[in-house]
Amino acid sequence: MARIFEYQGKQLLKRAGAKVPEGGVASNPEEAREITRKIGKGVAIKAQIWATGRLKAGGIKFASDPDEAFAMTKDILGSKIKGLVVKKVLVEERLDVLHEYYAGIVVNASMKIKAPVLVLSTEGGTKVEEVAARNPERVVKYIIDPIDGLAPADVDRILKEMGIEPEISIKINPMITALYTLFKEYDATNAEINPFVLTTEGHIYAADCHVSIDDNSVFRHPELGIKVPRDMEREPTQLEQLAWDHIEEGDYRGTGYFAQMITDFKEEENYVGFHGIGGGGSMLGAAALISRGIKIANYADTSGDPPASKIYKVIKAIFSQPLSAYAVVGACLANQEQWYHAFAIVKALREELADRSGFPVVILLAGNKEKEAIRIIEKGLKGLDLRMELYGRDHIYNSDFIGERVEILMKEYLNEEHLNKKATEIRMAMGGNKLEFATRSMKTTIDYDKCEPAKNNTSNPSCGFACVKADRLYDRGILRIEGNRPVLAVSEEAAHKMSNESLSWEYACNAVGMSAVAITIDFPGLEAYRKRLR
Amino acid sequence: MVQGITGRFGQFIARNMLDTGTNLVAGVTPGRGGQKVWDIPVYDTVKEAWEAHAPIDSTVILVPGPGAKEALVEALEVELKIILMEVERVPLQDALECVALCRRAGVRLIGPGSAGLVSPGKGSLGIFGSPEELATLAFQPGGIGVISRSGGQTSTLAYNVCQSGFGISTAINLGSEQVLGTTFPELLPLFEADEETEGVVYYGEIGGVMEEEAAELMTEGKYTKPLIAYIAGRGLPEGMRFSHASAIIQGGQGTVEGKVKALREAGAHVLDRPEDIGPTLQKVFKE
Numbered sequence: 001m002a003r004i005f006e007y008q009g010k011q012l013l014k015r016a017g018a019k020v021p022e023g024g025v026a027s028n029p030e031e032a033r034e035i036t037r038k039i040g041k042g043v044a045i046k047a048q049i050w051a052t053g054r055l056k057a058g059g060i061k062f063a064s065d066p067d068e069a070f071a072m073t074k075d076i077l078g079s080k081i082k083g084l085v086v087k088k089v090l091v092e093e094r095l096d097v098l099h100e101y102y103a104g105i106v107v108n109a110s111m112k113i114k115a116p117v118l119v120l121s122t123e124g125g126t127k128v129e130e131v132a133a134r135n136p137e138r139v140v141k142y143i144i145d146p147i148d149g150l151a152p153a154d155v156d157r158i159l160k161e162m163g164i165e166p167e168i169s170i171k172i173n174p175m176i177t178a179l180y181t182l183f184k185e186y187d188a189t190n191a192e193i194n195p196f197v198l199t200t201e202g203h204i205y206a207a208d209c210h211v212s213i214d215d216n217s218v219f220r221h222p223e224l225g226i227k228v229p230r231d232m233e234r235e236p237t238q239l240e241q242l243a244w245d246h247i248e249e250g251d252y253r254g255t256g257y258f259a260q261m262i263t264d265f266k267e268e269e270n271y272v273g274f275h276g277i278g279g280g281g282s283m284l285g286a287a288a289l290i291s292r293g294i295k296i297a298n299y300a301d302t303s304g305d306p307p308a309s310k311i312y313k314v315i316k317a318i319f320s321q322p323l324s325a326y327a328v329v330g331a332c333l334a335n336q337e338q339w340y341h342a343f344a345i346v347k348a349l350r351e352e353l354a355d356r357s358g359f360p361v362v363i364l365l366a367g368n369k370e371k372e373a374i375r376i377i378e379k380g381l382k383g384l385d386l387r388m389e390l391y392g393r394d395h396i397y398n399s400d401f402i403g404e405r406v407e408i409l410m411k412e413y414l415n416e417e418h419l420n421k422k423a424t425e426i427r428m429a430m431g432g433n434k435l436e437f438a439t440r441s442m443k444t445t446i447d448y449d450k451c452e453p454a455k456n457n458t459s460n461p462s463c464g465f466a467c468v469k470a471d472r473l474y475d476r477g478i479l480r481i482e483g484n485r486p487v488l489a490v491s492e493e494a495a496h497k498m499s500n501e502s503l504s505w506e507y508a509c510n511a512v513g514m515s516a517v518a519i520t521i522d523f524p525g526l527e528a529y530r531k532r533l534r
Numbered sequence: 535m536v537q538g539i540t541g542r543f544g545q546f547i548a549r550n551m552l553d554t555g556t557n558l559v560a561g562v563t564p565g566r567g568g569q570k571v572w573d574i575p576v577y578d579t580v581k582e583a584w585e586a587h588a589p590i591d592s593t594v595i596l597v598p599g600p601g602a603k604e605a606l607v608e609a610l611e612v613e614l615k616i617i618l619m620e621v622e623r624v625p626l627q628d629a630l631e632c633v634a635l636c637r638r639a640g641v642r643l644i645g646p647g648s649a650g651l652v653s654p655g656k657g658s659l660g661i662f663g664s665p666e667e668l669a670t671l672a673f674q675p676g677g678i679g680v681i682s683r684s685g686g687q688t689s690t691l692a693y694n695v696c697q698s699g700f701g702i703s704t705a706i707n708l709g710s711e712q713v714l715g716t717t718f719p720e721l722l723p724l725f726e727a728d729e730e731t732e733g734v735v736y737y738g739e740i741g742g743v744m745e746e747e748a749a750e751l752m753t754e755g756k757y758t759k760p761l762i763a764y765i766a767g768r769g770l771p772e773g774m775r776f777s778h779a780s781a782i783i784q785g786g787q788g789t790v791e792g793k794v795k796a797l798r799e800a801g802a803h804v805l806d807r808p809e810d811i812g813p814t815l816q817k818v819f820k821e
Binding site: 107109110111112114115116129145146147184187189214215216217220230231232233252255257259261276277278279280281282283284286287290291299301303304331332333334335366367368393396397398399400401 | 598622623624625626627630631633634635637638649661665667668671672682683684685686687689690693694710711712713714717719720737739740742743744747766767768769770771773774775776777778779780781782785807808809811
């Protein structure tokens, strides 16, 4: 459920046929003054944040003229209300309210219902749950059939049952019908008008509007401008935005979920980068760490058979936070081949931890090709001075033990004096004699000056054409041998569409001590983000 | 039947189902009629497959995105008993309609987003029970039913059951979407009626009300066999979704504490730690 702002919700309501107060959105005081002038009467200035109870928290103010609107908007914009920074305000005409009502539609997953439920109350402005507990007679619930929908005649009948007089009911009906239209057409999981009001002039207006859009449906509504379709009580952080843009968006090859649990890192605290495998396994792992009092910087989850390049980018995002340990918890007997995780872990950790001697890394991997995956990690990270522990399926349900190991290794690490070492940058050697090509989300360079068979023109090199062998096993036919050197087995165009991306060639070449293959995976904006952090 | 059988994933699922002994008779992919996958004939439409092979009991829908609902509507044109929607990330309004359509038609829907179900030694729908490496570890026939909200945890639970010296009657993944065709409490009476099942192990997590509803059902005496359950997500904050669409605590509802309390009061063995599953199985079923 991605949330949208009140002003967006009201625009949708208006389009669906409901009455909303006259007004507009302002991002600076001057705009607020202009909107107020146009309205020509007293206005409400409402902070656009994802929170209820704004009035009490100082997020709603009332101005009687344009200059006052200017001053109040200046106060509200940029301030923090309920922990959220206000970037926009909604300026709208002040209504003379006679009565407040409530209307909401929410999906109910109960086995008895499995449908949207319309909730109406003759008392609005407060939480409907509170009203239902105190005065149940004021609240009516109606299950909407997902196929038949909600017709104006249904609404009429419900309002009549509530004892609402016909002359008011006829004005309320379009409001409720519009709410349902919005709910259905914009794939909402939840749409609420609290309150909608009857004014002294006898009109019905939506005075507020909260709408959440279903994550799985956000792609159908680009006009809503939802940046990261995901349940959050705050707006996405810059790093989450980068991760979404370059890992998840438009890429259905498995999941690469990344969300920050900490947005305000403190120097005196220590954080663990958390990486779960499998949805359930990730939850088990995160809970095990949290229950020991460990602060996890983020929640990440790679599952459903993502390619190694996607997993690699998730790890790069994790390491864009200040960390004192990294934990991979795959408390899940995965059906997918785990070697793709292994290749991604090896490449990312070689880049991130080459210079962080003693850094704690605890990895639990289980499932298909688990032994091979563990061997790849052991071999691939050889030479790095890490506090690394690797566990397999014997520890699949010992997440508590994994948490304990993370805690112990992190303590040891923090007791050492070794911090503040400069990070080295990994650069590719650029010679003229090389093969360069792109696959779906990465670039590969094979430097023939460093490639033994190419250099010595031998058909029986000591590396045994490790990169091509790895290709056959993990990438299935992108490389082949020609003239005693690895070349593309397919056209450049075809290679570009290849999306398996196991990262195996680089690993295999490094494993035989040659490092002729260099893979780069673009993650635009990440370096700049990290520089700003420092 | 498998709808969407000709894709890479479709072929993989079909292979798995054949390997578990499933009587897979037909595949459907529009425009691919006349082809074969593992010797199984492929048809352009569900109706054609039905006409050639009726009666067919069930179908697995692998068609992704907006096509998923259309595939289900097509499947409802014939007289199937079970539809398993493997597809994940089905838009919520589509999911609601699919659930309602199956309800009207009297067809059992598993999912959307269910990785599958398997009765070891008999057959499967979806991903579980194969390849052999995992089957020997996790899917030995026996008397324990497995129900899970997570796909990965279905095989992980089954693995733990088998490693503790027991076997599986049926293992099933409910799916992780917000609204599901079949929920945990709706399955319990089926396991109650199943003569081969001695008891059920369950993996649940934060969010929703299905654990609370299962507890209610047990209190009403509609499920009387032993239930061993673990609820994941203790200590995770409210208002944020974790991995699964349904795994979110909202307005104080859907907490681990609430679910554990309800299930314990209804007589379930609720584990404090997942690693306690082996000893608890021993205690409940051997002693």
